[in-house]
Amino acid sequence: MNRSPLGQSTPDLVVVGGGIAGMLAARRAAGRGASVVIVEAGDRLGGMICRADLGGLPIDIGAEAFATRGGAFAALLHELGMHDDIVEPRALGSWVVTDATAAPMPAGGMLGIPGEAALRDVESRAAVHAAIGDEGIAELERDRTLDPRVGADASDLESLVLARMGPTVLGRLVAPVTRGVYSLDPAELDHRVLIPGLAERVHEHGSLSAAVAALRKSAPPGAAVRTVEGGMHRVVARLEHELAELGVDVRLSTRVASVLEDGSALEQAWRVELEGAGSLFAKRILSTVAVPRSVSARGDDSEGPSGEAVAIGGAAAVPAEVVALLVQAPQLDAHPRGTGVLVGDPSTTIRAKALTHVTAKWAWQEAAADGMHVLRLSYGPHARGGSEPLTHSLSDDETTELARGDAGRLLGTTIEREDVIAMARHVWRIPAPAARIGRSAELRGARDEARRTAGVALAGTWIDGTGLASVIPGVLRAVDELFPEDAQA
Structure with a gap:
């Protein structure tokens, strides 16, 4: 070429x-x-932005969507004559799974940190409780009673969340989001860069949950991401x-x-x-x-x-491997765990850091035959700071077996080896975020x-x-x- x-x-x-x-x-x-x-x-x-062939089905094996903020990509699509191809995801939400729990990811938070509606609104409180239990609710209550200056000197996200809330909120809500989005633990991320002014909002509003709620109010309404019909x-x-x-x-x-x-x-x-x-x-x-x-x-x-x-x-790059599966699994037709699943702590049985149920998220991506589903799993490095994804040394057969088992556990079902029709994989070395x-x-x-x-x-x-x-x-x-x-x- x-x-x-x-x-x-x-x-x-x-x-x-x-x-x-x-x-x-x-x-x-x-x-x-x-x-x-x-x-x-x-x-x-x-x-x-990369195409892969999954058993004859074209899919995105890299970036599958774009953020709507600013309108820059939508403007580009308009210039390219593709504006009518923009589609929104199904509004099914996502789940968070640990070894012992599985629950929808609570809405209204930021980077997994719940807003104050998690305690004030009955429906929101029930949703958050399903994800973090009594221990997590107690941590949110504690945040509201602390002096606003507590955690003010924390630079990394983990230290801030631990100081204001606690390990349950961190492990079951915040860490799953940062690992899923950035392939990094909260301890590796500077909240002052991720969410500028967050600490100042804590001082202004009295708690971390109130600060998140205030920031959420200024967020634009509607779907945060969209894609192009047929694939990016x-x-x-x-x-x-x-x-x-x-x-x-x-x-x-x-x-x-x-x-x-x-x-x-x-x-x-x-x-x-x-x-x-x-x-x-x-x-x-x-x-x-x-x-x-x-x-x-x-x-x-x-x-x-x-x-x-x-x-x-x-x-400086963060390694991650995307593994896509085409599976025959009619039990997934009902989209049992929304558009995808994040992995919380503790999890000793699941190696993936996140799963996207592609055919649940994007209506246009549904395979022609009933019961056929596209699943995308992502795997981060072996350990913090590692240079290779944990799947690096695995053969295609071994990777398929790992992804099949993880997908079943994440989606609350069983996917047998004969249910896997095709597999595609790609290693990405993602530039470390600011x-x-x-x-x-x-x-x-x-x-x-x-x-x-x-x-x-x-x-x-x-x-x-x-x-x-x-x-x-x-x-x-x-x-x-x-x-x-x-x-x-």
Whole structure:
């Protein structure tokens, strides 16, 4: 799929990384008349939006939905002529399961932290009690009686929840959410980045549950996520077609070894060294991934020794594997546990961190035959900070057996080996979010370095945040920084 229609050795822009951020950056720049090259280490475009074949059924094995906040992705779909394809999930809710309990996930919270309605409203209290029992209710009551200053010095989410509430709320409600969304424990996440102003709201409203309730009031109504009928991978296919029409040079299976400043010609500010594929010269660089950068390729040692490697950003990754099953299980036709299940503490029998019941969540995804269901399970690292998902060393047969057993326990049923029609799997290395302890400072440093360097901009999940609602505005800003005249036009 390598295409070189331009025949130019010095494009206006080289985009490093062909995920959705790189594709959108190239589209925006090329749409303004810039010559653009995308360099992608993998063998396809789209990044974490990825299609898989599950027994002949096309599914999303990566990102399956987009957050509605800000309207950025909906606006893109409108531009692509796909706005009528937007669909909402079924309003079935999700469940949380431990070794001994299974209950619907209480509504009205934030990151699993219940709002004060959990105690004041009879129906909400009953729902929360089903999930956390008498011990958890006592922890919520305790939060209301504590001095508002308790927990004010906590930086990580676990410390805040333990200080204000307790281990039951943490293990059965909060940890399942953070592990399911970020593949990280609450102790690894900075609540000041995840929910800015949360601690201040505690002081203002008197309790953590009241602070969550106040923040929830300002949240927009309606479904928080939507998707594209037929799968998010259709968006990648449409963008790929547009890039070809715009004449973007896409170079797949091409890894960047380093990016070096180059002063050999007035219009050649950067030299991009490719592993086993020579060099590219570029006027501007937009990096959606971390690449090594030399601070001085001119032989000028005033800024440091020639060839000294300084990263353009960094992308500490969190590993996760998605395992999709197509199963013949008529007992799931009633969607017994909503659109999916999160795993709470304690759980010694379930290895997955979350399950999505895809055919329950999205009506369009229902398999043609009755009783056929698509299930997606996700597996995090072996241990905190691990570099591989716990399924890393398992064969396909072993992975199928693990996922089958976990799916049955999570959905409260039995799925036999002969019920599994097909399996697909994919390992993702997800850039650590800004909310990971210490990560925010790293990202600020990367941004500051880029701002000090003419002709360089950063975009993508690793720098702008998880989700298309964060990535798309970041891409637009980055291209405008590189082409300011066009941005003002």
